[in-house]
Amino acid sequence: QVQLQESGPGLVKPSQTLSLTCTVSGGSITSGNYYWSWIRQPAGKGLEWIGRIHTSGRTSYNSSLKSRVTISVDTSKNQFSLKLISVTAADTAMYYCARDHPALECWGQGTLVTVSS
Amino acid sequence: QSVLTQPPSVSAAPGQKVTISCSGSSSNIGKNYVSWYQQIPGTAPKFLIYENNKRPSGIPDRFSGSKSGTSATLGITGLQTGDEADYYCGTWDSSLSVLLFGGGTKLTVL
Secondary structure (H helix, E strand, O other): OOEEEEEOOOEEOOOOOEEEEEEEEOOOOOOOOOEEEEEEEOOOOOOEEEEEEEOOOOEEEOOOOOOOEEEEEEOOOOEEEEEEOOOOHHHOEEEEEEEEOOOEEEEOOOEEEEEOO | OOOEEOOOEEEEOOOOOEEEEEEOOOOOOOOOOEEEEEEOOOOOOEEEEEOOOEOOOOOOOOEEEEEEOOEEEEEEOOOOHHHOEEEEEEEEEOOOOEEEEEOOEEEEEO
16 A cells, blocks of 8 residues: 655745655555645645646646746655745645545645744 | 635534535536545545545445536535545646645534
8 A cells, every 4th residue: 555755844944945755655656657746735724736747757737836846756765856946934834745646546644834934 | 716616614414414516617627527535634635536426445435426517516425423524626627737626615513
């Protein structure tokens, strides 16, 4: 059974870069026709899709964040990563990674990132 | 305000049935599959329904999904107190090239 685990700093200063990693266990990140997604959720609010990367390396991003987001994959470590530049307080949220196809079928437990000086 | 519209809250008694609607447009629900997720407070969302009406293994048949035109519906029968959660619909939008979620519906089992 595939499991996902997010990791990264819980506190990021405004204008800096948020970097998170999702480690996949119980299966290879390159096997199957999967997308690997990032989703976030501000406290008390709904879900927002950030973007995803396919096992082929093809990426798709939410247009509202596209200029600031990069999602990449490291197959040697069975991980995929999120980088969000120039963060503000509005980027404070719980960040989730998930395996996607045919839907967001397997989620990590989430990691809280606070943007504050 | 979400592109996919869900009622903010629904409620029903234990053992009863409830439906949660998700309204979209021709570029999202009208053209793509809908999925549904359950989020118990303090936990990650859980995958309930995919491709409009299919249940992954382990999801009881008390949960069902349907789609008609530009709207989708999640049904839950035999309500249990453990079903209290926020429920989200999700689908791809072909015009925006983005995965969309509804605003979420809070289910209260009275």
